[in-house]
Amino acid sequence: MHELAITASVLNLALQYAGNAQPETAHTPHITDLHLVIGQLSSVIDDSVQFYWDIISQNTPAEGSRLHFRRIPAEFECEICYAHYPMHGDDFTCPECGSAEVRIAAGEEFYLEAIDVDEVNEKEVTP
Numbered sequence: 001m002h003e004l005a006i007t008a009s010v011l012n013l014a015l016q017y018a019g020n021a022q023p024e025t026a027h028t029p030h031i032t033d034l035h036l037v038i039g040q041l042s043s044v045i046d047d048s049v050q051f052y053w054d055i056i057s058q059n060t061p062a063e064g065s066r067l068h069f070r071r072i073p074a075e076f077e078c079e080i081c082y083a084h085y086p087m088h089g090d091d092f093t094c095p096e097c098g099s100a101e102v103r104i105a106a107g108e109e110f111y112l113e114a115i116d117v118d119e120v121n122e123k124e125v126t127p
């Protein structure tokens with residue numbers, strides 16, 4: 001269920017951004033695309049985020065926008081020999097020295113990378 005809270009915070013960020021994107025006008029641009037980064041080890045399920053997004057973005061400037069997910073592969077660092085290595089199956093131990101004392105170097109990310117908004121058409125109406 002934590003995807004709902006996560007999705008709500010993404011929406012808040014997006015709406016704040018959209019409100020600040022055109023500070024000189026009262027018009028809030030429409031959000032068209034959001035680019036999210038999800039680490040391989042993050043427990044966030046993108047299908048769930050999309051599901052909640054479609055519900056909670058209704059009646060906001062983000063309604064109908066598309067979510068794009070970029071996956072970051074997991075990477076570990078050995079605390080003994082400081083080797084960096086990618087995830088290999090379910091085995092977390094260091095391939096260099098066999099140590100199990102390792103830390104996660106990458107793969108737990110979850111953040112909003114970029115937002116696309118519609119250009120606001122502020123064309124002067126000349127008679």
Ligand SMILES: [Zn+2]
Nearest residue numbers: 078081094097
């Ligand atoms: Zn090692």
